[in-house]
């Protein structure tokens with residue numbers, strides 16, 4: 001926690017420093033009898049219906065199932081929060097050579113819109129977390145977020161498909177509203193009983209054709225068949241458990257919690273239960289493992305940062321350890337859901353499009369405000385609002401967006417020139433909001449696939465060895481202009497983050513630096 005005076009001084013710059021209370025649970029949030037769940041698997045079939053089940057989708061046996069580590073971030077997108085995510089992921093690769101992409105459940109207080117554009121164009125998922133971060137949100141908080149992200153960050157409406165409730169505070173009506181608004185999924189519920197316990201609620205993502213089966217003890221009117229929302233998905237958030245088992249759950253930002261009933265935070269104890277929970281999933285039915293973060297708490301660049309290097313190193317040590325194991329993939333919610341809807345065995349992941357990575361083919365010398373830092377340099381519009389100033393490619397509004405007015409008219413005061421906002425028929429990286437033109441009009445010039453072939457015939461399918469490699473067909477990391485797209489000089493990373501990396505990563509890092517210096 002920051003000292004109050006410091007907090008006040010930096011308020012306009014900060015994200016939700018007070019979010020520490022968010023996303024904690026203290027015991028089971030569901031039970032079989034509270035769930036009263038029954039689903040007809042002969043009628044409920046993929047890709048648009050899936051029963052709540054601890055078994056992997058598609059009847060796959062666990063050994064054919066990838067072990068997904070779902071990485072999400074909540075709240076404001078700022079340099080501070082992206083720095084925090086990058087220190088864990090920018091140097092990593094999945095088994096197919098692609099840098100992991102996350103879901104950012106974005107709320108708009110303190111959000112710097114141009115960084116949302118950049119994060120999206122770099123391949124991450126942008127999802128809805130309400131405009132001003134309210135629990136059991138009214139509809140305008142949810143739709144206003146869509147509109148403002150579309151108008152001021154150029155995120156296509158069609159790509160914002162997911163929602164997470166602030167404070168994980170939602171109701172039956174929230175779910176009904178999301179389904180009505182055309183969202184594909186919610187990810188606000190908890191899976192709160194260990195996978196190794198009887199009556200675990202660690203279900204794979206499922207549709208609400210037969211109601212909810214999570215959070216039955218904590219949300220009124222949920223479960224026993226309600227609410228019926230055919231084709232609408234719930235992606236439970238999977239808790240971790242310390243030595244106390246079901247009595248020691250940890251859900252979001254586990255590194256902020258004390259473990260095993262102790263009175264102080266102990267990174268070694270956190271690491272121990274993160275590993276043991278991961279292993280229980282990995283050796284069991286491979287339900288996804290989740291790292292659900294409020295990145296501001298682990299940012300070293302936010303003014304007044306108090307995070308310890310030991311915590312950052314611990315999280316990297318966990319990811320290093322997880323990635324050394326076979327068939328481990330770090331994914332976002334959307335990728336997880338794509339796989340659940342179309343569950344191919346690990347042997348076929350090579351051709352599975354949602355896990356691939358591609359970069360938009362835009363010449364680095366082109367001056368265009370498109371979410372690619374080297375292209376848009378010097379072209380951003382600065383919106384100097386007193387509460388939270390931000391930058392955007394799409395023209396400053398007259399006043400900050402609010403739920404009642406999420407897209408105020410553009411200002412042309414003090415030198416601001418009105419810009420063209422993203423049309424539905426052009427992709428964000430190809431739209432020139434200054435000229436109002438789409439620089440790409442055919443599918444062939446659009447994206448370049450950057451993934452490498454994986455593991456022919458049982459080759460090592462771990463993520464970490466990829467970066468050391470010189471295998472044929474593997475794109476060098478320097479081919480990816482986004483790695484790490486908002487990175488400061490490498491020296492700005494905590495020293496520990498470097499020492500925690502596998503030796504093999506060093507070559508890739510140097511490659512990335514080479515790319516960076518050429519931009």
Ligand SMILES: *[C@@H]1O[C@H](CO)[C@@H](O)[C@H](O)[C@H]1NC(C)=O
Nearest residue numbers: 013078079080112114115391
């Ligand atoms: C906002 O984005 C601009 C442009 O990328 C950057 O220069 C600035 O540092 C960012 N500020 C914050 C607080 O994110």
Ligand SMILES: *[C@@H]1O[C@H](CO)[C@@H](O)[C@H](O)[C@H]1NC(C)=O
Nearest residue numbers: 108109131132133134387402
């Ligand atoms: C978000 O910003 C609005 C408008 O400035 C303000 O009314 C609201 O209290 C803020 N909410 C939070 C959680 O900071």
Ligand SMILES: *[C@@H]1O[C@H](CO)[C@@H](O)[C@H](O)[C@H]1NC(C)=O
Nearest residue numbers: 134135136137167168169170
């Ligand atoms: C959930 O949010 C609503 C509306 O903001 C609030 O009244 C309620 O107290 C919250 N519930 C919990 C458990 O935080």
Ligand SMILES: *[C@@H]1O[C@H](CO)[C@@H](O)[C@H](O)[C@H]1NC(C)=O
Nearest residue numbers: 260262266267268269270272
């Ligand atoms: C921290 O946790 C580790 C692992 O559980 C334990 O060995 C150690 O004694 C703990 N340290 C303190 C100060 O409690």
Ligand SMILES: *[C@@H]1O[C@H](CO)[C@@H](O)[C@H](O)[C@H]1NC(C)=O
Nearest residue numbers: 423424425426438440441442
């Ligand atoms: C997109 O739609 C606009 C308006 O309907 C049209 O003028 C333009 O040619 C279209 N652009 C492309 C690339 O299809």
Ligand SMILES: *[C@@H]1O[C@H](CO)[C@@H](O)[C@H](O)[C@H]1NC(C)=O
Nearest residue numbers: 437438439440441442443445
């Ligand atoms: C497509 O774009 C190219 C330039 O990238 C341009 O020469 C061509 O005329 C465009 N075609 C159409 C049908 O707009």
Ligand SMILES: *[C@@H]1O[C@H](CO)[C@@H](O)[C@H](O)[C@H]1NC(C)=O
Nearest residue numbers: 324325459460461462464465
């Ligand atoms: C895969 O690679 C990792 C890291 O390089 C190594 O620890 C592990 O032993 C390898 N596994 C196999 C089956 O080769």
Ligand SMILES: *[C@@H]1O[C@H](CO)[C@@H](O)[C@H](O)[C@H]1NC(C)=O
Nearest residue numbers: 308309491492493494495496
């Ligand atoms: C944490 O790491 C930073 C960056 O390497 C370093 O400047 C700082 O001194 C370290 N802090 C401690 C307490 O080790």
